[in-house]
Amino acid sequence: MQHWQQMSQAELDAAYANADYIPDAGSFPVRWAAEAAIFRATANAMFDIPYDAAERARLDLFHPVNPARGLVVFVHGGYWRRFGKSDWSHFAKGALAADHAVAIVGYPLAPLVRIADITRHVAQAVDCAAAHVDGPIRLTGHSAGGHLVARMLMPDASPVCAGRIATCVPISPVADLRPLVPQSLNADWRLDEAEALSESPVLGHKRSQARVAIHVGGDERPSFLWQARALSDAWRAPLRVDRRKHHFDVIDDLLDPASDLMADILA
Incomplete structure (x- = not known):
């Protein structure tokens, strides 16, 4: 039995409630925007x-000087139900300085769509x-976005251009969706057991040619450390734990x- 199967709904809700355990958490989205x-x-x-014709199915494309x-x-997080592409534009800085164009992806949000629909978008x-x-x-994404970029390496979700994907770096990903099914937020996600299984990168196979590394903050909730480690183990990919970081500032290194x-992203 998995450890999460022994937890109550309240315990699972708390285990994945990042903002409740980060000092001054509310200031981060304001500053990002x-x-x-x-x-x-x-x-x-x-x-x-x-x-796509769907609401929020838009992306911004930033070009380097050279x-x-x-x-x-970059695919943003927010538990598949919050934020938009325009909240994250500045995180393109690091890749732009390395002479890469950067696409910041927006996507339809739950509860209007299911997670499998977001994967397709x-x-x-x-x-x-x-x-x-x-x-x-080169793909990277944070939290729910980490889940979504990992899904791009799986045969059932691969984009047409999959052969060009060189690297994928999920940051603090939700890689096993099964612990989300009992949570109260599932009223928005509407995950059932079948979708939780099919949408979990830890339970699927990745495309072999893309180089994968998983990043996570050492000061994150234990559930997110477990999620990152589970994906690392399942895909035999390096796990990088930054002891200084929590779930909200772990993405700051995208600026550098x-x-x-x-x-890892540019490898």
Whole structure:
């Protein structure tokens, strides 16, 4: 029996409630949105590129000063039910400084769509962005976004351009969705056992050619450390634990082209 199967709904809710355990957690989304807006004001970018007719099915594509050596695709978190692409624009800085174009992907949110629907939308978004930029594709995403980029390596969800995907770096991913089924937030996700199984990267196979590394903060909730370790074990991928970071600041190294996180993305 898995450890989460012995937990009550209240215990599972608490185990995945990151903001409740991060000091001044509410300031992070406010700061992200403000810094993203400042960055967008001067960025060389194409905004709101549609990849599907659905609401929020848009991406922003940021171009480096020099010719692009490839494409980095970032998929945001928010438990598949919060935030939008415009909250994260500034996290393109590290890849842009390394001469990569960056696509920041928006997607429809639960409860209007199910998680499997979001997976299909992200695959469309990756193909859309790939049509604009030549060269290798490098995927990264945070939390729920970490789940979504990992799903792009699985045969049933792969975008058409999958052969170009060189690296995939899930950051604090939710890689096993089975512990989410009993949670109160499942009123929005509407996960059943079948979808939890099919949407869990830890229970599936990845495409062999893409290099994978998993990053997680050492000060995260034990459930997220377990999730990251489970994906690392299942896919035999390196696990990088940054002892200084929690669930909200673990993505800060996306800003630094010389960081260990960016080294894995650009490997």
